[in-house]
Amino acid sequence: MTPETTNLLTSPLPNGLATVEQEIARACKEARRDRTSVTxxxxxxxxxxxxxxxxxDAGQRVFGENRVQEAKAKWPGLMSDHPGISLHLIGPLQSNKAKEAVALFDAIHSVDRPSICEALAKEINFQKKQPELFVQLNTGEERQKAGVAPGEADAxxxxxxxxxGLAISGLMCIPPVDxxxxxxxxxxAKIAARNGLKNLSMGxxxxxxxxxQMGATHIRVGSAIFGHR
Structure with a gap:
């Protein structure tokens, strides 16, 4: 099994991570889902x-970063010291950072416009590397937020x-805070189902x-694990 599909956590866990793991287990049980179905x-x-x-050190192997440059500064060393890390880009991606993003990340959750598609397609072909790709939806159609409007998602x-020629594996969303x-x-989930996409990055x-409970396959948890920034 890969870090995406198995729970590698060991004891003792940092307090935040332990609490999150307990909540994931509870939510999975209530939803009648296997824990391994949620990354x-x-x-x-x-x-x-x-x-x-x-x-x-506690066993967590899947991490998310918002910015390519920040990830590039700190993760190569960490990944060298800790084999098996899977790194996900969950923040906005600029076209001029596509080369670095494809080289560094195992998944990109913010595919949301043609210029990004073109840049990613070029780098994926050149680097012969295939990160997992998620289309980001703007379900609240908020002007200040990136993402594809629901009505434009299918197209x-x-x-x-x-x-x-991009292999899209799922959708990502960030609901309005209010x-x-x-x-x-x-x-x-509805848009993903009608487009044959199995992965849902939400929560x-x-x-x-x-x-x-609504079918998320990937949840993005920061402050509950690391504390407030």
Whole structure:
């Protein structure tokens, strides 16, 4: 099994990670899902190697970063010291960072516009490396937030596949902070199902239990593990 599909955590766990693991187990049990069907992405953005190392030592192997440059500065050393790390880019990606992103990350959760598709397709072909790709939805259609509007999602996913040859594995969403997350998770799951996408990146520290109930396969948890930034 890979770090994506198995729970490698050992004891003792840092307090935050232990609590999150307990909540994931509870949510999975209530949803009648196997724990291995949910990948915990420990969001380590803004935290340095000293803060991340204890979480790695506890057995966590999947981590998320928001910025390519920050990840590039701290993760090569950590990954050299700790084999088996899977690194996910969960923040916005600029076209001029596509080369570095494809080289460093195992998954990219923020595919949301043609320029990114074109840059990723070029680098994936050149580097002969295939990160897992998620299309980011803007389910609340918020002006300040990146992502594809729900009404444009089907056409965008088709374009990713047919025009750019990208293997899209799932969808990612970040619900508006002032709205109940469940309807946004349900909408994301519906769009994924009709496009034949199996992976759902949704749910963060405050709502990952709800996301699990709604079918999330990847949850992005930062402050509940590492504390507030």
């Amino acid at each position: 915990l992405i420990a969001v380590s953005k803004t935290f340095d190697a000293a803060a991340i190392s204890p979480v790695i 965008f996913i088709a374009s990713c596949r047919e025009k750019y 709205e109940a997350p469940a309807p946004h998770f349900a909408l994301t 963060m520290s405050a709502d990952f239990a709800i996301a699990i």
